[in-house]
Amino acid sequence: MALYDDILVDFKKSLKEQDKARLSVLRGLKSAIKNKHVELRKELTDDQIRGVISSEIKKRKEAIDKFGQGSRQDLVEKEEAESRILSDYLPPQLLTEEIKVIVTQAIEEISASSPKDLGGVMKSVMPKLAGRADGREVNRIARELLS
Numbered sequence: 001m002a003l004y005d006d007i008l009v010d011f012k013k014s015l016k017e018q019d020k021a022r023l024s025v026l027r028g029l030k031s032a033i034k035n036k037h038v039e040l041r042k043e044l045t046d047d048q049i050r051g052v053i054s055s056e057i058k059k060r061k062e063a064i065d066k067f068g069q070g071s072r073q074d075l076v077e078k079e080e081a082e083s084r085i086l087s088d089y090l091p092p093q094l095l096t097e098e099i100k101v102i103v104t105q106a107i108e109e110i111s112a113s114s115p116k117d118l119g120g121v122m123k124s125v126m127p128k129l130a131g132r133a134d135g136r137e138v139n140r141i142a143r144e145l146l147s
Helices: 002-017 020-040 046-069 073-087 096-109 115-129 135-146
Strands: none
Touching: 002 020, 002 046, 020 046, 020 073, 046 073, 096 115, 096 135, 115 135
């Protein structure tokens, strides 16, 4: 639970420094982690915590899209700042070219040849890319390579 410990240390630091924006994001993240802990009824691993962080970032990206459509630039900037704070706790995201290499290797490993094999490819690839790539982006690349 080293990742959760890092989050707690940063939470306390933000509390002392009265960094309201960061404090708010970390408070929400702690709550989301606690909810997942209650749901699973066990201590979360670092990978599971990264999954919670990824889902929080995904929520913010969806909000950014909605606020952008509604011409609310102030809220877009707020959500982007929150997303950056959360992404500090994830490993660096892979570039599209790196994802393509991993997906291509998976296609060769399972001998996938058509879009029908997409499920098998995704099942093989996603554990390797957990927290380092967006699932929609991986799916798009896999579809592109299989067609």
